[in-house]
């Protein structure tokens with residue numbers, strides 16, 4: 001791994017969802033590396049006040065407005081060398097029993113509008129023949145979580161988008177990183193949208209297991225260190241990060257084992 005600060009390669013960065021959790025950790029890591037960062041939240045007052053940090057108000061629920069905020073920041077920055085599509089949230093419940101509008105909103109915000117920002121970011125990077133596009137996917141892209149159907153769909157789709165873009169950007173000076181964290185201790189679990197009361201015992205067990213996994217995960221700085229290594233390598237690729245079982249063993253089993261084995265692992269893991 002390069003010992004040189006990331007600012008030797010990347011001057012500016014744009015990070016969505018920089019107010020808490022992984023996005024805040026990525027932001028702090030980049031600032032510590034001498035990179036100038038534009039970070040977003042729906043309410044800019046939730047963003048940190050730091051030297052070389054620029055607060056941007058951005059609501060991913062409105063795709064065209066989010067793109068306008070991105071383009072305005074890009075113009076001020078003179079182009080972004082790193083764009084991290086990180087903002088996101090969870091929704092828990094059975095697919096058929098939950099109003100379709102809940103699933104549709106999650107798909108639009110986390111897949112369609114995130115793809116819109118990837119599209120805008122890539123145009124700027126390709127024009128300048130430099131940059132790193134980082135899409136924050138999840139281990140859920142290969143190990144779907146029970147009762148989070150749309151989240152799994154979003155993250156599989158986002159990983160497929162990143163993998164597709166790796167082919168398109170080869171040889172252009174632009175890299176694409178498909179970043180797949182396992183469980184990390186952030187504000188994600190407390191902010192998951194779910195019914196006020198879960199009456200189905202299977203959902204209750206899965207929800208309890210999900211909470212235990214999230215609360216026992218590593219701190220976000222661990223994910224930021226993984227991302228630092230990937231950016232320092234300067235190559236497109238997929239990064240799996242988290243505790244050993246989730247970052248190494250489970251993906252290895254997914255590649256070598258059958259789909260039936262993978263489903264058994266998921267059921268056992270989530271107490272189903």
Ligand SMILES: NC(=O)c1ccc[n+]([C@@H]2O[C@H](COP(=O)([O-])OP(=O)(O)OC[C@H]3O[C@@H](n4cnc5c(N)ncnc54)[C@H](OP(=O)(O)O)[C@@H]3O)[C@@H](O)[C@H]2O)c1
Nearest residue numbers: 017019020021022041042060087088138183184186187188
């Ligand atoms: N934590 C994990 O274990 C884990 C594992 C795999 C993948 N991930 C992914 O990592 C990313 C960050 O999650 P996290 O764990 O750091 O969660 P978090 O602590 O809840 O942070 C989520 C961030 O997203 C922003 N956000 C949420 N909804 C938004 C919207 N509609 N428009 C704009 N910004 C919005 C929030 O900003 P405001 O609320 O301040 O607006 C916040 O900064 C997500 O994409 C998540 O799916 C997390």
